[in-house]
Amino acid sequence: MAQVITRPAPAAPRARPRGRRAWRDILVGWSFILPNFAGFLLFTIIPMLTAFALAFLKWDSYSDPEWVGLDNFARMLGDENFHVALRNTLFYAAGHIPLTLAAALGLAIALNRKLRGVPFFRTAAFFPYITSLVAVAVVWNMLFNPTAGPINQVLEAIGVSQPPRWVASKDWAMPAVVITSVWRDMGYYMVLYLAGLQTIPKEYYEAARVDGANAWQRFWGITVPSLRPTTFFVAVMLTIQSFKVLDLIVVMTDGGPGRSTLVLAQLVYREGITEGRFGYSSAIALVLFLIVLTVTVVQFRINERRSAS
Template identity: 45%
Template sequence: MRHNGQMAIQSTPKTIKYKKKSKVKNDVIGYLFITPNLLGFIFLTLIPVLFSLFVSFTEWNIFKGFKEMNFVGLKNYISMFEDTWFKASIKNNVIYTLGTIPVTLCAALLTAVILNDKVYGKNAIRTMFFMPYISNVVAISAIWLALYNPSYGPINQFLMDLGISDPPKWIASSKWALPAVMIMSVWGGLGYNTVIYLAGLQGIPKELYESADIDGANWWHKLIRITIPMLSPTTFFLLITNIISSFQVFGQINIMTQGGPGTSTTVIAYYIYLSGFRYYKMGYSASMAWFLFIAIFIVTLIQWKGQKKWVNYM
């Protein structure tokens, strides 16, 4: 789900030269091994991707059959920028991304640094933070839906108890619906990011801290001068994966708000689903999906280029 295409590419070492077997036989054996997966790849990924690109240049209702498929060139790609729903989706998605990722990453970094050697029972605490990540999005959304209940929900009862007489209406209000989803997403993503940062911390050589200790550096200095720079590859990895998954946020929106009230929580993945499987505009849906893919591709590319400036690979 959140793990597409971020692994470092390792080159394949030259395999041992065969002396007795013929080259053709090697080819046959090789293909025998990859064929089962390759067939699945061709029919379930490669051909669908190409077909989706083709569909994105057409106007087509799936229930009217192939004959009703009209080639319309770039029309879908142009009309999406005149579509208020699409524009609202982009805007909401940008707010969602900018609002959740920096908070999540900072909190996760801090949590990881503290859990790493400043507490007893590290694994138990880590598991508590990690719970939301392994739970399914529907159950989580159901819980928060009840917690956010504007009149009786525990959150608002608690806020009123604190003396806030007019607490936010959360998902019932167009102003607070998106922040409500974002708060839930930060809560949900914290554990995963903490775990990745914890793994990153194991890779920092202890000698760096020891020599800093000799120089009399305090905790803060070590965090700023050693930990954060040394974790920059991890931060880079998390930035890419988080941005990609935030562009694809769907479950909580579909379950909690259905994009509403109004267009206040419509996001791109939700609108793609809506266009395709509620309005049956397959061509339009496919073109927005390609827009999403291109956006993901560009962001990843920019980050790869930009990382040279701030990522500190040893």
């Protein structure tokens, strides 16, 4: 563009069509992007930027917005609900991330073989992921029924005399949610791992077998290192997913019993939409986002260092 404009007049005959072409490309390009971009700008980008600004305002549904600087964040420090929600979210993430990763990898390795019927098993493993959340929550709530639920019947049958009361107990409600979410999500990450497994050359395994490596050694010596990029990606996705967990908890326990499964995203919902405290809820949302961002950046750093060594 700049070249076209600074070019002296005599050369214009060639320059003009190029300039017109450039303008035409801009118009055509934008005409393609605009229908999506208009909606995207209005309903995603603007709310996103607004959320940042709101975090520094005192604003609720019955008063005018007022700039309060970091007051909302100071308030969080003394808000017990926030402490509980943060702790619960960390607990959920600490269970959900490693367990889903291990289950997904296990499924992928078991299903990465050429046997008749394997596609059926893959479908079965994937199906929980696309089952509607309400159905998942209601079925698992019944499976976890403390008195006559199938899970506790099985536990009693194998000799656990006082099985946990699961969703009816403050200590066991979160583990119940974690188990449900691992069951639901593992099939999705299995698909990513299957794609990763297919990129490992078969020769590696053959060579290791010739050298006398057993299955365990082949797993740690070849499979795990070769899958590092996939594992990294899966870990990042799982982290983001864990910290923003909301719908499963809303449907399955609604944060209870008491506030034993109250999580950060749910606190954002309660403060912002139920209570109408727009400023404070946005500050919590910003903290939630910063946690996700920090964990993701740390994971990137670790991955870079490992790849370098």
